[in-house]
Amino acid sequence: MDVCQKIKGLAATYAPEFVAVRRYLHQNPELSFQEHNTCAYLKEQLLALGVTDIESVAKTGLLATINGSQKGKTILLRADIDALPIHEQNNTAYASKAAGVMHACGHDAHSASLLLCAKILLELKDDFSGSVKLLFQPAEELSPGGAISVMKEKAYIALGTIPHVGQHVRPDIPVGKVGFRSGKFMASMDELFLTVKGKGGHAAMPEKIIDPVLIASHIIVAAQQLVSRMADPKTPSVLSFGKVIANGAINVIPNEVSIEGTFRTMDEDWRKTALEKLDKLVTTMAEAMGGSCELKINHGYPHLKNDSTLTEDLRILAKDYLGDENVVELDQWMAAEDFAYYTQKNPACFYMLGVGNVEKNIASGLHTPTFNIDESALEIGGGLMAWLALRKLSV
Template structure:
């Protein structure tokens, strides 16, 4: 028998897609999602929800109070776009120069708006409360999750479980992917500057070469850092930028490198950072140079509560069929600041497949040609609504 939430969402598919494409066309960067927030708030108000705006600058929260008292669930969607120039020529391509929804947050936002509609229309049959959290600035550091938490989005009423979905063009459309316990990596960014003594390239004995130090770091760190991880354990160590020098016959005084360290768990990240510090210090000392090293912790690993995972998988099977529900065998190497919410309360972060190669929807995230099959958003909204319904009714007699 067809799931009632799926049936209702599919009836409203045109509006869901229209919302998503409107957000895509008018993409806004983190903490500047003013138009986006205004439209979200207006829609939630039309559903007679209690609405708060201006949380963490541009965040929006809707609260649904059901007829009977009970637990409180939350769902979270990120609403920001990326600082990229879109290269698609679709009718809904971004009109804002240098700003693009290249990670699917427009879809997350439209899905959560539809989930709010589905649950609001069924509130008379539910008990408890539901918070709909529309978070600004997920894709930049510092991000919006921690400020929202600090401003009390998980309080009044106190949230007992949270759900977050992310679309993926790396998975076939209409599939659900999840993993208990750790599902994403922990990450840190670094900026390392080597300082030496510049001079003419014809007099290497009179200089302390920071370019050589940078080269030593790139080669040695790749080997030493990656050997720290056990076979099958994800670890990424990558350099993103390197800057130094002004001419081909001048040894510069300094060179600066930036990059990222990503590990499976917070503990492994702490250990890797300490190892990296020793490598940098050893290189500078070996050639008589100096260094400065700044390391910024970014997103911790997302921990999925096993009971919440089981509940989500059950809800997914009810909506899309058990044959469409899959469990990752390994941790995902991407990160998300949803981790901060799930450090506070039990939660589940899951992935909705939106890949459709026949339509050309298979470009990777953060690509200038990224797009996805938004016909799947009704399915995602229905899964979210079913999961929250099951959460609110579980163990309530």
């Protein structure tokens, strides 16, 4: 039996164990930078599998090592472990027990898949040379993200430049399929906080006030020029404002208005320029209308760029494992991911694992209170990661 068939057999045999692991994690989610119990549980699982080379990274993360029969190359496989501040609305036996906290982005599935991958790799230690690093990374969901902290750790720095592979669930891809994209794949993301100041007063006497609500309205509309008239049309850019607070009343104009939003793009030079232009635009517009505006920027993750050579290699290997018809080409995605930091320093590939199943009514989007996965995807996710790692180590 060849290695591919061995992996498929092991994945099928052991997957039910890791469905249980995924459900435990789903029931017991923890927010970014707070994953203490999650980390302890994952360490227990690794030790139970027989993985003893485990180092703590970024306080609540783990970096484990599985060595083959001989020395050789090294590859890193990453799963994120944190949850989101969302109250789950699924009526399942394994729904979140933590009020207002939910694994709504599939990090429970990422962790369970990587543990299944670890079990498969341990069974096949005699069939490969080299080392597989298993990174269970905290705090992907909250800027500045856990990746930055991991990359400062001595254990990580000692790895040097090695291939990094990350897998992420996507409910809009049917279970059984995976998706790849070479080059620029995901966007940078900066958080924007604007405070528009004026002079409040009675709504019936506009001549005696400087209306920050009106100023804010003009700013929101005018700021879209960044995308419509200042950005290169060939450069993906998204500017969105999702929160506006003008805490007045029907007959009360407030002194100030707060606006929050994000700016996303896939070009770091344009990113810097756009934010400078936005600052100038909102400041001068507010001043021209008699008020003022302060812009604070929380600089988030850079854009994620998949290494073309590694990604094309993994795409071919995925087709060998799943069949040509089950490997799809992805569009660029304007979501952001702190795996992007790894892609700046290493040959890296971040690909998508299909978990949707319309027939089972599993189709809710990421970051929604009804998000769920078809758990048969865990067998595919764990097996595929093991296959990709072993094949890359052998080349």
